[in-house]
Amino acid sequence: MAVEVEKAPPAGSFVTVIQPSKGWARLGLKELWQYRELLYFLTWKNVLIRYKQAVLGVAWAVLNPIITMVVFTLIFNKGLHVKAPYGVPYPVFSYTGLLPWNLFAGSLSAAGMSLVGNSNLITKVYFPRLVIPSSAVLGTLPDFLLSFVALVVLMIIYGVVPTWHVVFLPFFVLLALVTAMGVSLWLSALYVLYRDVQYIIPFMVQLWMFLSPVIYPLSAIPPGWKLVVYSLNPMTGVIGGFRWALLGEQAPNGYFWISTAATVVVFVGGLYYFRRMERVFADLV
Amino acid sequence: MSTVITVEGLGKRYMIGAAQQRAKTLRDAITNAATAPARRLRHAGSSTGHVSHMWALRDVGFEVESGQVLGVIGRNGAGKSTLLKILTRITQPTEGRATIHGRVGSLLEVGTGFHQELSGRENIYLNGAILGMTRTEINRKFDDIVEFSEIAEFLDTPVKRYSTGMYVRLAFAVAAHLEPEILLVDEVLSVGDVAFQRKCLGQMNQIAGSGRTVFLVSHNMGAVRGLCTRVIEIEEGHLVADGPTEEVVNAYVAGQLASGGSILHLPRPLGIAEELLITAVRVTDETGNTEGPFHSSQPITIEMDVDVARKNGAYQVGFDLLSAEGLVLRTWHTDGPPDDWPRLGVGHNTLRCTLPSGILNEGGYAVVPRADVYRSHWIVNGDESVWFDVVKDHLESPFSWVRNPGPVAPLFDWRLADDGFGEAAPRSKRKAAAESPSPPTPPR
Numbered sequence: 035m036a037v038e039v040e041k042a043p044p045a046g047s048f049v050t051v052i053q054p055s056k057g058w059a060r061l062g063l064k065e066l067w068q069y070r071e072l073l074y075f076l077t078w079k080n081v082l083i084r085y086k087q088a089v090l091g092v093a094w095a096v097l098n099p100i101i102t103m104v105v106f107t108l109i110f111n112k113g114l115h116v117k118a119p120y121g122v123p124y125p126v127f128s129y130t131g132l133l134p135w136n137l138f139a140g141s142l143s144a145a146g147m148s149l150v151g152n153s154n155l156i157t158k159v160y161f162p163r164l165v166i167p168s169s170a171v172l173g174t175l176p177d178f179l180l181s182f183v184a185l186v187v188l189m190i191i192y193g194v195v196p197t198w199h200v201v202f203l204p205f206f207v208l209l210a211l212v213t214a215m216g217v218s219l220w221l222s223a224l225y226v227l228y229r230d231v232q233y234i235i236p237f238m239v240q241l242w243m244f245l246s247p248v249i250y251p252l253s254a255i256p257p258g259w260k261l262v263v264y265s266l267n268p269m270t271g272v273i274g275g276f277r278w279a280l281l282g283e284q285a286p287n288g289y290f291w292i293s294t295a296a297t298v299v300v301f302v303g304g305l306y307y308f309r310r311m312e313r314v315f316a317d318l319v
Numbered sequence: 320m321s322t323v324i325t326v327e328g329l330g331k332r333y334m335i336g337a338a339q340q341r342a343k344t345l346r347d348a349i350t351n352a353a354t355a356p357a358r359r360l361r362h363a364g365s366s367t368g369h370v371s372h373m374w375a376l377r378d379v380g381f382e383v384e385s386g387q388v389l390g391v392i393g394r395n396g397a398g399k400s401t402l403l404k405i406l407t408r409i410t411q412p413t414e415g416r417a418t419i420h421g422r423v424g425s426l427l428e429v430g431t432g433f434h435q436e437l438s439g440r441e442n443i444y445l446n447g448a449i450l451g452m453t454r455t456e457i458n459r460k461f462d463d464i465v466e467f468s469e470i471a472e473f474l475d476t477p478v479k480r481y482s483t484g485m486y487v488r489l490a491f492a493v494a495a496h497l498e499p500e501i502l503l504v505d506e507v508l509s510v511g512d513v514a515f516q517r518k519c520l521g522q523m524n525q526i527a528g529s530g531r532t533v534f535l536v537s538h539n540m541g542a543v544r545g546l547c548t549r550v551i552e553i554e555e556g557h558l559v560a561d562g563p564t565e566e567v568v569n570a571y572v573a574g575q576l577a578s579g580g581s582i583l584h585l586p587r588p589l590g591i592a593e594e595l596l597i598t599a600v601r602v603t604d605e606t607g608n609t610e611g612p613f614h615s616s617q618p619i620t621i622e623m624d625v626d627v628a629r630k631n632g633a634y635q636v637g638f639d640l641l642s643a644e645g646l647v648l649r650t651w652h653t654d655g656p657p658d659d660w661p662r663l664g665v666g667h668n669t670l671r672c673t674l675p676s677g678i679l680n681e682g683g684y685a686v687v688p689r690a691d692v693y694r695s696h697w698i699v700n701g702d703e704s705v706w707f708d709v710v711k712d713h714l715e716s717p718f719s720w721v722r723n724p725g726p727v728a729p730l731f732d733w734r735l736a737d738d739g740f741g742e743a744a745p746r747s748k749r750k751a752a753a754e755s756p757s758p759p760t761p762p763r
Contacts, residue, residue, distance in 0.1 A: 048500075050423065052408060053416035075448035079434060079441075086436050158431040159449055160408035316410045317333070 055313060061305055066162045073165050073172070080144065080173030095177040096184045099136055103129045110249050119251045122281050123192045129185055131248040134210040134276050137178045138217075138269060139239045145170035145218030146235045149226050153319040163312045164305075167222045171215050178207075185280075197282040206275040213268045213297045219304030223311045226319050247273050252284050265289040268297040321420070323501060323532050324383035324406070328415035330556075331376040331401050375401040376556045379415070385500075388533040390547030390564065392571055398556040399536045403505050406534070421532070424451060424499030435479035439470055439489055442478055446493045460496045467522075468492035483694035495522045505536045544568060572641075588626075589699040590690055595634055595663075597688050597699055599624040602707045612708040615679045615728070619709075621686055625668045633693040634663055636670055639701065641685040642726030649689070678729050681711035681722040 066073075085091040103125055110116040111124035118127030145167040149156065152166050189196070225231035246269040247254075255264045264270060271293025277283045376398040383389050391399050404410045406417060407425040432449040433442050443464055447457040457464075465471050468489040470481070478486055537543050543550060543564065550567040552560035560567045590596040601622040603609045613619050625636055637651035652670055653660050661670055685706050690698040711719075711728055722728075 048420070048422050050408070050419040051416060052405060052412060052419070054411055054413055071453055072448045072451075074454075075445050079437065079445050082441065083434060083436050155432050155449060157409060159425065161449070161451075313411045316404070 061309060062162055062164075066164055066168075069161050069165055072161055073169055076165060076169035077172045080169055081176050084173070092180065095180040099129060099132045099181045100184060102132055106132075106249055116250050119253050120281065120283050122194065122283065126185075126188055126192050126194050127251070127277070127281070128249060129188055130277050130280050131246075131273050133178065133181055133185060134206070134272050135243060135246065135248050135269070136181065137174050137207075137210050138214045138272070139243070140174040140177060141171040141211075141214035141218050142221060142235055142239055144173060145214075146221035146225055146231060148218075149222045149315060150319060156319050157316050163315055164219075164308065167218045167308075168215065170222075171211060171218055174214070175211075189280075194281065196280050199279045199282060201279075202275070203279045206272060206279055209275065209294065209297065210272045212301050213272050216268070216297060216301030216304045219308045220300070223304075223308045223315075226311065226315055242267075242269065246270060247277075252277075252289070261289055262292060265292040266296050268293055268300055271297065321385050322382050323385045323420045324381075324534070325418045326382070326406075326415070327380050327417070329376060329379045329402070329405060329412050329417055330374060330414040331398075331405060331410070332372050332374050332413040334372055374556050376405070376412075376553075379553070379556075379558045381551055381558060381561060383532055383534065385421075385532055386530045387549055388535065388547045390543040390550040390568075391534065391536045391553060392543060392550060392568065393553040397553045399553050400505060401556075402553065403503055403534070403536050407503055419501060421500030422451075423501045423503060424494075424497040425503040425505075433478060433486070433490060436477055438477055439468075439474045439481070442489065443493055446490065447496075450494060450497055451499070452497065456498075464492045464496050467495065487694075499531070501532045501534065503534045503536075585688075585703050585705065587703075589688060589703055591698050592628060594627075594629055594631065594692070595636070595690055595698050596626040596628070597623055597636070597690060598626055600638075600686055600688050600705045602686065602705065612710045613679075614713075615681075615709050615711045616676050616713040618676050619674045619679070619707075621672045621674065623670045623672075623688060625663060625670055625690075627663050627665050627668060630663075630665050631692060633695065634690065634698075635693055636663070636688075636690045638672075638689055639685075639687040640674075641687055641704070642680065642682070648726070653693075677713040678727050679709045679711065680726065680728040681709060683708050 088094055090097070106128045107125050110128075111118075116124070118124045148166045148170040149163070155161075155166070156163065221231055221235060243249075245264075245267055252270070252274050255261050265288075271286070271290045274284060274290055274293070275286050278286055379398075379402065391402065393399050401410075403425070405412045406419070407423065432446050434445065437445065443461065444454070444457055448454070452460075465474065468485075468491075470485050470489050473481065473485065478489070481489070533546070535543065535547060547564045549562065550560075550564045551558055552567055552571050560570060585597070585600055588596045588598045599622075601609060602613065603620050603622065604613050604617050605620075606617070621638060623636060623638070627634070635651045635653050637649065637654075640648040640650070642648075650672065652663075652672070661668075663670075683706055685704040687701050687704040688699055689701060691700075692698065711722065714723075714728065714730060
C-alpha cells in the first residue's frame with residue numbers, strides 16, 4: 035500500500051521571498067496565469083454546484099430571462115407603451131438587453147459574496163485571491179451561453195435578422211465580463227471589510243437596472259449633457275453595443291466611448307484596490 | 320545540504336482590543352471617520368491612542384536544511400500557527416523576511432475546499448487544484464489517491480453522504496499525494512481512526528525519507544519524536560529553543576511540568592458554548608486531598624465539570640494523561656461498552672474518572688482535557704492542562720526508591736518459571752491482596 039514518492043527536484047528552481055509589502059501592490063498577473071488551472075476548477079465547481087442543487091437545474095438559465103422578458107413586455111410594452119426603436123419587436127429588444135444585464139447582475143451577486151463565502155480557503159491555503167471573484171464571474175458564462183441559444187430561437191420566431199455587426203458580438207461579451215469583473219472586485223473586497231455590502235448588492239442591482247437601457251431604448255435619453263452623464267454608467271455601453279451588434283440599433287459613437295472609459299477606470303481601479311486589500315483578507319475574513 | 324528555508328527577524332503584529340472590532344459595518348466606518356479628529360485631539364501625545372497591538376511573533380530567525388524534518392512545538396497561542404501561516408503566505412508578516420527555495424505544499428487542514436454536494440471524484444480534482452496540483456498531476460495520481468483513501472466504491476457519491484471517517488481519509492489521501500519540495504503540516508494527525516493515523520504517519524515518514532523538507536507543527540510529542548530530526552520551540556512569539564529532537568522535547572516537557580507545579584484549575588472554560596463546555600477539572604484522592612502531591616498507592620480521581628448545551632450521542636469527553644517524558648495515555652468516557660457509558664444530559668454534569676492505584680510513576684503529570692464529537696470535530700483539542708505531582712509509594716521494594724524510567728510504573732507479576740511461587744509466594748500474595756486491581760492468581 036506504499037505510495038511512490040518521487041525524488042524531490044533540486045531546490046532553488048523556485049524561490050519565494052516572503053516579506054511585508056508596502057503601498058500599492060503590483061498586479062501579479064503572471065502569478066494569476068500560473069494558477070489558471072485553479073481558476074478553471076473553481077469556475078467549474080461554481081457552475082456544477084449551481085445546477086446540482088436546483089430541481090430544474092440548467093433550465094433556470096433560460097427560464098429566468100424568458101419570464102423576465104414576458105413580464106417586461108406585459109408591463110412596459112403593453113401597459114406603459116414603451117416602444118422598441120427601428121421596428122424591433124419589444125420581446126426581442128428587451129431580451130437582448132437582459133442577456134448582458136443578467137451576466138452583470140449574476141456576477142455581482144456571486145462575486146460580491148465570493149471572498150467571504152470562501153473564507154475557509156482564504157484562511158487555509160495560499161493562491162492569488164483574484165482567482166476567487168474571477169471564478170465567480172466566469173461561472174456566469176454557461177448561463178449566458180444557454181440564454182443566448184434561447185435568443186437565437188426567439189429571433190427566428192420573430193423573424194429578426196441580425197446585421198453584419200454581429201461579428202463584433204464577442205467583443206461586447208468580453209466588455210460585459212470586464213465590466214462585471216471591475217465592479218465585482220470592488221464589492222468583494224469591500225465586503226470583507228464591511229458586511230453591509232451584502233444588503234447593498236441586491237438593492238444596487240435593482241436600481242442599476244433602471245439606470246441602464248434594459249427596459250427602454252438608449253434613444254429615450256435626450257442627447258447633450260444628460261446623455262453624457264447617463265453614459266458614465268459602464269453598462270450603458272455594454273448593452274448599447276450588444277443591441278447594435280444584434281439588432282443594428284444606434285451605432286456605438288460618443289456615448290459608447292465615455293461608457294467604455296468608465297469601465298476601464300472601474301476595472302483597473304478595482305484590480306489595484308483588490309490587490310491592496312488582499313494582504314489583510316486572511317486576517318479579517 | 321543546502322538551506323531551503325531562511326527566516327530572518329520575522330514578526331507579525333495583530334491589533335487587539337478596540338481596534339479588533341474595527342469597522343465591520345459601514346455605519347461604524349462613517350461614525351469612526353466623523354469622530355476621528357476629536358479622538359485624535361483627546362489622545363494627543365499618546366502615540367497608540369485606543370489601538371493596542373499584540374505581537375503574535377517577533378524576531379524569529381532560523382534556517383532549515385534540505386531534507387530536514389523540523390518539528391515546531393510550543394504552548395497554544397505561542398505563535399506556531401502564525402509562523403506557519405506566514406510561511407504558507409496565507410498572511411503577511413509585519414516585519415522581517417523569509418526566503419523559501421522550492422515548491423511549498425501545506426496541510427493546514429485536511430479537506431480544505433471540499434464541497435458537500437460534489438462527488439468524491441469531483442472533490443479530488445477540486446481539492447488537488449486548490450492544493451496546487453495541475454490537472455495532469457492529478458490524473459497521474461488519481462488511482463493512488465483512490466486506493467489510499469479506501470473509498471473506491473463511493474467515488475461518485477456526493478461527499479455529504481460520506482461518514483466522517485471516509486471524508487477524512489479522502490481528504491488526507493489527496494493532500495498526502497502532493498509532491499512539494501517543502502511540506503508544511505499543522506496537526507493533521509489528530510483526526511481519523513488509529514489505523515489510518517498510522518498510515519498517515521507512514522506516508523509522512525516516506526516523504527521525510529525521500530529528501531523532502533518537512534515542517535511539522537504539533538502538540539503530539541509522540542509524532543514529533545517519531546518524525547522529526549530537529550525541533551524548535553516557540554513561546555510567546557519568540558524562538559526559545561532550537562536543537563536535536565530529544566533534547567528540546569525533553570526540556571519542553573520538563574519545563575511545562577516545572578512551571579506548572581500543580582496548577583489544578585482551568586483559567587477559562589474550554590469548548591464550544593453551543594455544544595459542550597468543560598468548565599473545571601479537579602484532581603483528588605480518596606482522602607479528599609485536592610492539592611497534591613498524590614500517592615500512587617491510592618486511586619486518584621480526575622473530575623471534570625461538563626456543561627452540555629445541546630444533546631449529542633456522539634460526544635466524547637476525556638483527557639490525555641501526559642507524563643514527564645511527554646508520552647500520552649488517552650482515555651474517553653466512551654471507552655467501555657456503550658451500555659456502561661456515563662450519560663451526559665443537557666445542563667451540568669460531573670464526570671469522574673478513577674486511575675487505579677499502582678499505576679503512576681514518581682513525578683509530575685498533566686491532565687489535558689479533551690472533547691470531541693466522534694469522527695466529526697474537536698470541541699476541546701488540547702488547549703489547556705492541569706498539572707499534579709505524584710509520589711510513587713506503591714512499589715515496596717527497597718530497590719525501588721528512585722523514579723522508574725517510563726511514563727508509568729505498574730507492578731507486574733514476577734516469579735520463577737520452574738517452581739511456581741517458590742519462596743516469594745507469601746510476599747507476592749500479600750501485595751496482591753493489598754492492591755487493586757489484584758493480579759490474577761493462577762490455580763496451583
